[in-house]
Amino acid sequence: MSLSRVTTFAVISALAMLSLAGPSSAQQGTTPAAPLAPLAQQAPAVSQPPAALPQPAAAPDAAATPAEREGKLLKAAAAELKELSPWTMFKSADVVVKAVMIGLAFASLVTWTIFIAKMIELTVVQRKVRSALAKIADARSLAEAQFALGAKGSVLASFLAAAMREARLSAGISSDAGIKERAASSFGEIVRAEARRIRLGMGLLATIGATSPFVGLFGTVWGIMNSFIGISKSQTTNLAVVAPGIAEALLATAIGLVAAIPAVIIYNHFSRVTKGYMELVSRASGAAGRLLSRDLDRTHVSGSHSRTAAE
Numbered sequence: 001m002s003l004s005r006v007t008t009f010a011v012i013s014a015l016a017m018l019s020l021a022g023p024s025s026a027q028q029g030t031t032p033a034a035p036l037a038p039l040a041q042q043a044p045a046v047s048q049p050p051a052a053l054p055q056p057a058a059a060p061d062a063a064a065t066p067a068e069r070e071g072k073l074l075k076a077a078a079a080e081l082k083e084l085s086p087w088t089m090f091k092s093a094d095v096v097v098k099a100v101m102i103g104l105a106f107a108s109l110v111t112w113t114i115f116i117a118k119m120i121e122l123t124v125v126q127r128k129v130r131s132a133l134a135k136i137a138d139a140r141s142l143a144e145a146q147f148a149l150g151a152k153g154s155v156l157a158s159f160l161a162a163a164m165r166e167a168r169l170s171a172g173i174s175s176d177a178g179i180k181e182r183a184a185s186s187f188g189e190i191v192r193a194e195a196r197r198i199r200l201g202m203g204l205l206a207t208i209g210a211t212s213p214f215v216g217l218f219g220t221v222w223g224i225m226n227s228f229i230g231i232s233k234s235q236t237t238n239l240a241v242v243a244p245g246i247a248e249a250l251l252a253t254a255i256g257l258v259a260a261i262p263a264v265i266i267y268n269h270f271s272r273v274t275k276g277y278m279e280l281v282s283r284a285s286g287a288a289g290r291l292l293s294r295d296l297d298r299t300h301v302s303g304s305h306s307r308t309a310a311e
Helices: 002-033 036-052 055-062 066-082 086-091 095-135 142-149 155-169 176-198 202-234 239-310
Strands: none
Touching (some): 095 142, 095 176, 095 202, 176 239
16 A cells, blocks of 8 residues: 555656646747747837938038039030020020120111112112103203103202203303303202212211121120129039030120121122212213203304394
8 A cells, every 4th residue: 555655646746747847848938939029129120220311312412522513514504505596695695795786686687778778769869860861862951951851850850950040040141151150069069969868878887887896896795704703603614614605795796797797898889889879960960061051152142143133
């Protein structure tokens, strides 16, 4: 009985030890899984810094180096050069340069307006004088010449009217030299008045041709000064950056030459044409003087014949 009790006690002790070892081994098996929770909690903390990394990226733009700034200016200048045209240069020019360009463009418009008007005027008056000279070529007296011309207005009609007025006012005066001298004085006044009339606009052409290059140069100098101010502000001397401003300044000189060169050429052309017209006017004056001389001679001849018949 004692052995069975000992055996029973041993079995109960072993079962008790096994029952005590089970919870401890279960706790030991679950302890390695405990650190996983902190790791899972630490994982989002590690993933947060990459989300905050883009924020310092704005710092290099704010503190860009001079080389980077120059690179950006070059890119902007290259984009502007692609669209560079006379109109865009005019729009981006300074106010003073714009005023110079507009003034020179207006001067060029005035030049071509004078050219068209004077060409029409000179063509018409030359045709009139030539036609009038052809009509009175066979006239024997002032009255016959006036009848041949009719009521058409020309400088020759003015000469004939002046000669007849002087002959009428000098009626009863026997000095032919005095009558011719007074008629020649009237003819000279008509010639000078016609020269002034036909040269209207020529002085303006001369002024435009002489001053337009200097006005354009003033615009260029002003624009280049602004370009140098822009160079100092941009802190770069690269030609691609300052080229648009210099091109805008040079455009003023180009427009000045465009206004001046045609004005000089047109002025020289009209000087030659006007000289030819004044030669026609001199011929008309001479024709009127010859007709007056014939009338005076006929008057003396008729007077001598009447005195002879009376005797």
